[in-house]
Amino acid sequence: MPTYRIFGREPAAVLAFISILVKLVSAYVFHATETQQATVNTVAACAVALLIAISAHDSIGAAVFNLAQAVIAAAVGFGLHLDADHQALWLSLVSVVIGLWSRTQVTAPVPAAPAVVPPQGV
Numbered sequence: 001m002p003t004y005r006i007f008g009r010e011p012a013a014v015l016a017f018i019s020i021l022v023k024l025v026s027a028y029v030f031h032a033t034e035t036q037q038a039t040v041n042t043v044a045a046c047a048v049a050l051l052i053a054i055s056a057h058d059s060i061g062a063a064v065f066n067l068a069q070a071v072i073a074a075a076v077g078f079g080l081h082l083d084a085d086h087q088a089l090w091l092s093l094v095s096v097v098i099g100l101w102s103r104t105q106v107t108a109p110v111p112a113a114p115a116v117v118p119p120q121g122v
Contacts, residue, residue: 004051004052004055004056006048006051011048011051011052014048015041015044015045015048018040018041018044019041019044022037022040022041022044023037035077036074036077036078039070039073039074039077039078040074042070042073042074043067043070043071043073043074045070046063046066046067046069046070046071047067049063049066049067050063050064050066050067059102061098061099061101061102064094064098065091065094065095065098068090068091068094069091072087072090072091
């Protein structure tokens with residue numbers, strides 16, 4: 001199995017760099033809470049997972065959905081007032097869009113069986 005790289009580095013190294021960068025920015029600039037830092041790191045991890053799924057030519061639906069969940073969690077963590085019902089509505093929309101897109105990308109592994117036409121006048 002090939003090794004996937006982002007900017008010439010393995011994904012784990014990129015995520016470690018992002019994690020340290022978030023901590024440094026939080027310590028000196030933005031002063032984010034631990035929860036906000038964890039949320040940013042989660043969004044980064046989901047984005048990297050999506051990039052890997054795309055480059056591996058694998059099904060990306062789950063990666064897109066997880067990234068959407070992480071982005072909504074980040075938005076709420078940073079102050080967006082979105083209750084659980086509205087979060088569920090947005091994630092439902094994401095799920096339907098993924099389903100509509102996936103339907104156009106999937107082909108059957110075998111051709112469809114020919115239709116059987118009953119004889120006339122029997």
